[in-house]
Amino acid sequence: MEILLEKKKVFAYTAAHDLDPGKRSIVFVHGAGLDHSWFALQSRYFGYHGWNVLAVDLPGHGRSEGPPIPTITGMAEWVLELTGKLHVQKSSVVGHSMGTFVALECAARQPARVERIALIATAYPMKVADAFLEAARNNERAAFDMHTIWGHAPQVPLGGNPNPGMWMYGDTLARLRRLAPGVLYNDLKASNDYVFSGSVQCPVLFVLGSRDTMTPAKSGLAFSQAFKQSKIVTVAPSGHSLMAEAPDATLDALVEFFPKGT
Amino acid sequence: MAGPKYPGFDTLALHAGQSPDPATGSRAVPIYQTTSYVFRDTEHAASLFNMERAGHVYSRISNPTVAVLEERMAALEGGVGAIATASGQAALHLAVATLMGAGSHVVASIALYGGSHNLLSYTLARFGIETTFVSPRNIDAWKRAIRPETRLLFGETLGNPGLDVLDIPAVSAIAHEAGLPLLVDATFTTPYLMQPFELGADLLYHSATKFLGGHGVVIGGVLVDSGRFDWEASGKFDTLTAPYRGFHNMDFEEESGTRAFLLRARREGLRDFGACMAPMTAFQILQGVETLHLRMPRHVENTRRVVSFLEKHPVVERVIHPELASHPDHQLCKKLLPRGAGAVFSFEIKGGRAAGKSFIESLRVFSHLANVGDAKSLVIHPATTTHYRMSDADLKLAGISAGTVRLSIGLEDPEDLIADLDRALKAASRA
Numbered sequence: 001m002e003i004l005l006e007k008k009k010v011f012a013y014t015a016a017h018d019l020d021p022g023k024r025s026i027v028f029v030h031g032a033g034l035d036h037s038w039f040a041l042q043s044r045y046f047g048y049h050g051w052n053v054l055a056v057d058l059p060g061h062g063r064s065e066g067p068p069i070p071t072i073t074g075m076a077e078w079v080l081e082l083t084g085k086l087h088v089q090k091s092s093v094v095g096h097s098m099g100t101f102v103a104l105e106c107a108a109r110q111p112a113r114v115e116r117i118a119l120i121a122t123a124y125p126m127k128v129a130d131a132f133l134e135a136a137r138n139n140e141r142a143a144f145d146m147h148t149i150w151g152h153a154p155q156v157p158l159g160g161n162p163n164p165g166m167w168m169y170g171d172t173l174a175r176l177r178r179l180a181p182g183v184l185y186n187d188l189k190a191s192n193d194y195v196f197s198g199s200v201q202c203p204v205l206f207v208l209g210s211r212d213t214m215t216p217a218k219s220g221l222a223f224s225q226a227f228k229q230s231k232i233v234t235v236a237p238s239g240h241s242l243m244a245e246a247p248d249a250t251l252d253a254l255v256e257f258f259p260k261g262t
Numbered sequence: 263m264a265g266p267k268y269p270g271f272d273t274l275a276l277h278a279g280q281s282p283d284p285a286t287g288s289r290a291v292p293i294y295q296t297t298s299y300v301f302r303d304t305e306h307a308a309s310l311f312n313m314e315r316a317g318h319v320y321s322r323i324s325n326p327t328v329a330v331l332e333e334r335m336a337a338l339e340g341g342v343g344a345i346a347t348a349s350g351q352a353a354l355h356l357a358v359a360t361l362m363g364a365g366s367h368v369v370a371s372i373a374l375y376g377g378s379h380n381l382l383s384y385t386l387a388r389f390g391i392e393t394t395f396v397s398p399r400n401i402d403a404w405k406r407a408i409r410p411e412t413r414l415l416f417g418e419t420l421g422n423p424g425l426d427v428l429d430i431p432a433v434s435a436i437a438h439e440a441g442l443p444l445l446v447d448a449t450f451t452t453p454y455l456m457q458p459f460e461l462g463a464d465l466l467y468h469s470a471t472k473f474l475g476g477h478g479v480v481i482g483g484v485l486v487d488s489g490r491f492d493w494e495a496s497g498k499f500d501t502l503t504a505p506y507r508g509f510h511n512m513d514f515e516e517e518s519g520t521r522a523f524l525l526r527a528r529r530e531g532l533r534d535f536g537a538c539m540a541p542m543t544a545f546q547i548l549q550g551v552e553t554l555h556l557r558m559p560r561h562v563e564n565t566r567r568v569v570s571f572l573e574k575h576p577v578v579e580r581v582i583h584p585e586l587a588s589h590p591d592h593q594l595c596k597k598l599l600p601r602g603a604g605a606v607f608s609f610e611i612k613g614g615r616a617a618g619k620s621f622i623e624s625l626r627v628f629s630h631l632a633n634v635g636d637a638k639s640l641v642i643h644p645a646t647t648t649h650y651r652m653s654d655a656d657l658k659l660a661g662i663s664a665g666t667v668r669l670s671i672g673l674e675d676p677e678d679l680i681a682d683l684d685r686a687l688k689a690a691s692r693a
Contacts, residue, residue, distance in 0.1 A: 016511055037519040044517070045314035062519065063494070131265065142265050149266035157269050157337065158277040162316040164324035165332035165528070166343035166521065167278075169268070174342050174489030174520040247316045 002063070005082055011063035012036065012082070013055035015047020024115075025088045026258065027079060027106075028055035031097030031121070032187030033147060033176050035062030038096065041163075041247045042254060050260060054091070056082065058102075060183045068186040072098070072194040076105030080113065092258055094118040097215065097240065098191045101126070108198025118205040118254055121212055121240045123219030124226075128192040136185035143184055144176040153211035153239030161244075168244050203229040205257040207250055209238035231257060271338065271454065272555045279333030293545045294326040312510070313517075313529075323532050327541035331548050335474075335484045338453040338551075339466060342489030343524045345532065346482060346544055350449060350469025351377050352537035353483035357445055357465055359535065360527040361499060362413040364390025369407040369414070371398035371428065372659045373421025375469075376649040378447065379656070382416075397659060398426045398433075399590065405436045413498060415442055419458060420450040420599075423608040423644050423668040424661030425584050427591035427598060434462030441496040449473070449635065450604045454558040461598065464491040465523070472635025473605075476550035476557055480543045485527065489520035502526055508534075557637070560673050562602030567676040568669070568683065572609050577617070577687040579610040579665065605671040606634045608644070608661075611690055615664045618643055620693035622667070624686035627678055639672035639679055 001014050013036040019025070026046050028039040036043070036055035047053040058075055060066030069075045079102060083091055092115045095103035100122035107114040132150075135143035148169050153159075156168050176184065204227045208217040217234055224230045233253040238246040269277070283292050299318045301307035309315040318324050332344040347353040358368065370382055372395040382393040396403035398417050408415075415437040417428040428446060437444040443464035448456065452473045458466050468474055470482040493502040494515050502522045505511035509529055514522040532538050550557075566585065573581045580588070584595035584603045595603050611617045622630050628641040632648060642648060644662050657663075671679065 013516060016505070016513075035519060037517065037521075040518050040521075041314055041316060044312070045309060048312055048314060063516075135265070145268070146265055149268065155281065157274070159281040160279055160326075160330065161333050163343075164316070164318060164326075164329040165336070165345055165524065167333050167336035167341060170336055170340055171342040171489060171520055173340075177490055178492065178520075251315065 003085065005078075005085060008059060008065040009063075010059070010065070010082060011057045013043060013053065015044050015053045017047050017053070019052045019086060019088065021087070023050060023052045024259075025052040025054065025083070025091035027083060027091050027093045028053070029075075029079060029093060029095040029099030029102045030058065030061065031099050032191060033061070033179055033184040035175065037062070039094070039243055042094075042243055042251050045251055045255070052088065054083065054086070054088070060180060060186070066180060066183070068183050070186055070190060072101040072190050073105055075102045075190070076109060079106055080110055083113070089113060090115055092116040092118070094120065094254065096120045096243065097122065098126070098187050101191065101194050101196070104196060104200060105198065107200045107202050111201055114202055116203045116205070116258060117200070118207065118257060120207040120242050120250065121209055121215050121220075122206065122223060123215035124196060124223040126191045126194065126215060128188045133185070133188055133192065136188050139181045139185070144173055147176060147184065148172045150214050151240045153209065153237055153245060154213070155211070155237065156239060156245060162247055163244065168241065171244070172241070200227055203231070203257075205253065206230060206232045207242060207253045208232065208234045209240060209242050209245070210234050210236040211238060212240045214240040274334065274337045275555050276552050278337035279330040291327060291330050291545060291548055293541050295541055297321050321541065322536055322538045323528060325541050325544070328539050328544040331539070331544040331551070332484065334548065334551060335453075335468070336486055339486045340457060340459050340488070341486040342520050344484050344486040345524060345527055346470070346484045346539035348483065348537040348539055349481045350447070350467060350471065350483035351381065353467035353485040354378055354381060354447070356527050356531045356535065356537065357467060357485055358386065358391065358414065360501060360523060360531050361443070362391060362501070365411055366391050367409050367412045368393040368416055369404060369412055370395055371417035371421060371426070372396060372656060373398050373424055373426040373661065374418055375422045375447070376644075376651060379649075380651055395656070398428050401429065401432050401436070404433055408436070408440050408442070412440070412442060414445055416445045418447040418450065419456055420584075420604055420606070422450070423606070423666065424582055425589070425591070425603060425607055426661070427584050427594045427603070429594055430458055430461040430463050430598065434464070438462075441498055443491045450606055451599065452554060452558060454554050455562070455599055455601045455604060459488040459490070464488050470547045471633065473558065473561070474551055474554065475547045476553070476635065476637050477546070478633060478636040478638065480546045482539050482543050482547050487523045493522055506530070557673060559602075561605035561671060564673065564676045564679065565602070565605040565607065565671040568671050568679055569607065571680045571683065575684075575687055577612050577691045579612050581607070581609040582661065583607040606668065608666050608668045610663060610665045611667055611687070613665070613690060613693060616693045617690040618665055618667055621686045621690035624689035625682055626685070627674060627682040628669070634668070634670035636670060637673045639674055640670040642668050644668050
């Protein structure tokens with residue numbers, strides 16, 4: 001769906017369903033430089049299994065008008081404002097990579113409005129290599145290459161894609177090429193600079209890739225200790241792009257964690 | 263700090279798309295000779311059908327062996343993905359049918375394989391899709407031919423049989439300015455000699471029957487999408503950006519972004535037209551792809567030796583090859599094809615049709631047949647075979663005369679090829 005938020009066009013994928021006040025809602029928040037379709041299989045599943053789905057394109061990404069929001073807290077406020085405008089009083093939030101911090105902030109800022117959060121491929125702090133940040137700041141192709149190669153498990157270029165006929169590296173590169181200059185840097189810097197100082201009381205699911213080089217599983221595991229109600233699923237041998245590399249295992253973890261939609 | 267590196271072309275040609283089989287440890291790509299795949303339960307079945315989970319349902323739509331070839335070709339071309347088809351012609355049809363319907367229009371190079379020319383001129387016209395043909399070298403003609411209902415620009419990376427080098431950067435710029443994609447037939451160049459997506463093409467396909475397979479034992483095609491064309495921004499492609507009643511009102515672009523074209527092509531095109539590739543065919547083409555990086559340099563080197571020989575031969579009127587300074591695309595060839603201009607080319611023999619007949623029938627190593635890109639050297643007379651349905655005017659535009667002979671240079675000892683040609687040319691001179 002497309003709506004206006006603060007006079008800017010905003011897009012959120014709803015799996016071809018209207019929002020139904022009688023259903024539970026789940027929000028998907030993508031990672032740096034990506035968009036809603038990074039969750040294509042998983043968001044579609046929930047949309048056809050009794051949930052209201054809002055897989056958002058953050059400002060400056062996918063079909064949402066820019067500019068991008070420079071901080072994680074700003075992104076979280078934006079998500080809460082969007083769901084509020086759509087009369088979604090309570091939702092669960094699934095985040096990937098940078099989106100995991102947005103999910104955390106939503107839960108910390110508005111605990112009454114967030115039921116559960118799932119963090120796919122996360123680590124705290126999420127320090128970005130200087131060379132990666134610098135290349136992104138200069139809008140160099142090298143930044144796309146680092147995002148693509150480090151964003152997948154080492155075996156991906158030589159392995160088989162669970163999605164028949166697709167080439168994961170090519171798909172990531174094609175998405176990054178569509179970004180406006182500066183968007184990737186914005187996201188990487190926001191992730192790099194994020195400081196989590198709040199408190200999350202709701203249940204938290206960690207879905208971690210055992211071969212993730214961007215947010216190593218051991219960092220995610222260490223981070224999970226900060227939460228009282230956390231559940232951890234480690235997916236072998238996935239890298240950072242769990243939704244593409246291990247779509248079924250990722251979906252299974254989400255399905256088990258979230259109660260039935262209605 | 264040095265950045266991470268992608269695997270090289272040679273490594274991708276051998277490995278992309280396949281891990282050792284998890285069930286058996288098989289290093290070679292297994293041939294999944296099956297029509298269908300057992301569901302875990304009814305929920306799993308429903309999820310696969312509704313595209314909530316990745317996997318295989320029925321081998322017309324996807325097959326694990328075929329998927330290895332598709333992913334490998336996407337990797338070699340730098341695309342988001344690929345769809346293998348029953349033939350190169352099926353790949354062209356799939357591309358066109360995915361992008362447009364009746365009332366649409368294509369602008370195409372006149373220098374096309376005869377089968378492609380037939381499809382666009384006669385068959386698709388019957389279904390309401392018109393084509394305007396232009397000389398590939400006339401850049402202004404491409405622009406002038408675009409109409410409001412145009413949905414595609416199309417040409418061959420190397421035109422058939424005159425080896426017109428398509429100026430992909432220039433033609434793609436015209437296409438993109440008009441909000442249209444450029445599709446190229448990259449059969450003659452293969453990903454080893456040219457990377458069309460890096461030059462600006464949006465979609466490409468191969469007759470995998472040719473150099474990709476290389477052994478002349480199977481027919482196949484593969485259609486690859488760069489994922490770079492923004493269908494939504496163009497606003498001209500309802501098949502990709504409007505709800506499709508044939509699949510739960512799916513808006514393919516909204517659903518999958520960069521994967522929209524391939525998603526529709528697979529979920530509609532393979533489902534409804536059914537021109538899929540068989541797993542055994544995919545396996546055999548994969549055997550060829552694994553040595554593409556070794557074969558293509560030898561094809562090019564042998565071709566250069568033969569071209570050099572023919573160019574000096576008194577019975578040869580002219581040799582049409584873009585690596586020769588006499589070819590109108592010589593400079594463009596140097597720019598776009600630094601690794602070589604392939605192994606298929608034409609020459610004109612003195613003495614017209616009778617000399618051509620005598621020449622072809624005197625060859626012993628070259629095989630007279632309707633194919634190119636085989637490991638074995640091949641010969642054919644285009645005006646009476648591959649292009650015989652074209653009008654005289656179109657033949658002239660495509661650079662084909664009664665004396666044109668097309669060669670496909672294989673991997674034999676080049677001295678044997680030259681001796682064979684020399685003997686046949688002497689016979690032709692006596693005809």
